Amino acid sequence: MRQLEKWTDWLCDERVGPFSAAIAFALAYCLVQIVAMTLTSHFVGTGVGVDDAEQLMAMRFLAAGYGSSQPPLYTWLGILTASLVGTNILALKIVKYVLLAGGLISCFAAVRRLGYSNRAATAAMFGLLLFPQIAWEMQHALTHSVAIFCFSSLLLLAVVELQKRRSTAAYVLLGLAAAAAMLSKYNVVIFLAALFLAALSLRETREAIFDRRFLISVVVAILACLPTFYWSAMHLGDLLAHSGGLGVAEGGSVAKTLSRGIRGLGNAILNFAGLPATIFAVAFFLARKEPAPPHETTPWPEKLVWRAIAFALLITLAVVLAAGVTQFRDRWMLPMFVLLPAAIAMRLDAMGERGRKTQATIVFVGAVIAILVLPVSWYMHVHGGDNRGGIVRIDYASLHRQLTADGPVGTVVSNWFWIGNLRLVDSDLIVLDDEIPDFAKLIREPTVLVLADDEEPASVIFDRIAEAGYVMDTVHRRIAVPQLLGSAAEARKVTITRLRRIKAQ
16 A cells, blocks of 8 residues: 555656656556557457547548538548558557647646646646546547547646736637637537636636737637638538437427436536546545645635636536537536546645645546556457447458459448548548538549448438439449458448449539
C-alpha cells in the first residue's frame, strides 16, 4: 500500500524531464495505445469499427462538410495525418490519441495556469478518466466526441490565457479555439454558451469580454467556421440526417413528451456522471478524518467553472423542454460535465490535508482504471464485439480480391459504413454509402454495389443509385468473406453486383 501511495505522490508532484509526471503519463499512455493498436491490427489483419470506417470513407476527399449531422474537423485532421503517414490504422489512431492527450493536458494546464497546485491539476486530469465515455468508449469507438473533448478543454485554457494576458494574440487564439470546438461537434454550442454566460457573470472575466478586441475572437471564429456554415445551409438534408435520433415530440401529448424528456435527460446524466460522482464522494469520505482549514471565500476561477456547469445544465434543460427532445445518448452530456473534475479538484485545493488525500484517491483510481482498460481495448480493437462489432474481423483483403476478380473497381457502394475498411486495402478506392453528400459527383467507374447480411435497410442506397443515374447489373454474385479469428462457419455473406450508368448526369 505504501508503494501505491508513493506512486500516486509521484504522479502528483514529480517531473519527468521537462514534463510533470502526470503529463508524461498521459503522453506515454497515448503513445502506447497508438503503437499497440497499430501493431496488433497489422499482425492480425483486422479492420476498424464503424466510426473509424466512416472516417476512412470521408478521408478520400477534402470538403467543408461530410454529412452524418457532424462537423468536418475530425475528418480534416484525418486527411492531414493520412497525407503524412498514409491511409492506414496508424493515421486513425494518431488522430484519436493526439486529441485525447490534448484534452487531458489542456485541462491540466488550465488548472495550473489558474494558480492551483500541481496536485489539483493532476486530480482534474485523472478525474476525466473516471468518465466511462472518456476512459473506455473513446478508445474503442467514437470520433467527433474525442474532438469535442479536446477542444472544449482547449477552449477553457484559451479563456484562462485571455484573462491572464489581455493581448491581441490571446483574442485570436480564443477565436480559433471556439471555431475548433464548433467544428468538432455541434452540441458544443451548449458548452460555448455556458462558458460565455459564466464569464459574463464574473467581474474578473467580464472585463475581457467587454474589451473591444473581443470582436477579434468573434470574427476569427466566424471566418474559420464560415465555409462549413455555408455548406450546411446548402445541404440541410445532410445536416439534419440524424435529427430523428432526438425523438422530438415522441411522447404524444405535451405532458408525456416533457416527462419522457426529463426522465431521459436524467438517465443520460446518471449514466455519464454517475460513476465519477460516486468515486469523488467515496474519495472524500475516506479523507473525512483529515484536518481541513476553515472555509474561505471561493475564488473566481472556481466560480467560473461551477457556473459554467450550472449554465450548461440549465441550457440543456431549456432545449429539452422547448424542443420536446426525448432521446439521449450518454456521450451528449460531455459539454455539461467536462469541467466537473476541474471544479472539484480546485475546490479540494482549499481543503488542506483532507483535500490532498481526496485528490490522491482520485488520481490513483483514475490511473488504475486507465491501465486496466489497456488490454481490454486491445482485445476490442482486433476482435470487436458481437453482431455488428464483428466488422473489424472481416477479411477485407479477401473481399477486395473477390470484388476485383472480374476487373478493376473504381468505386464501391454500400448501405453501411463498414465498407470503408476497404480503403485500408486500397487507399485509392472511392467508397460511398447512402449518407455521403454529393453521392453522384463522387462516383468513379467501374462501380460495384456491396450489400452485407446486416440489419441496415438497403432501400435508401437503391434510391441514391437511381438518382445518380445507375442501375444494377442483372448478374448478382453471393460470396463468402472469411472472418478473421473465427471459424469458416462465421464467414460473412455478401452480395455484389456491378452498376452501370443509364443516363448522363
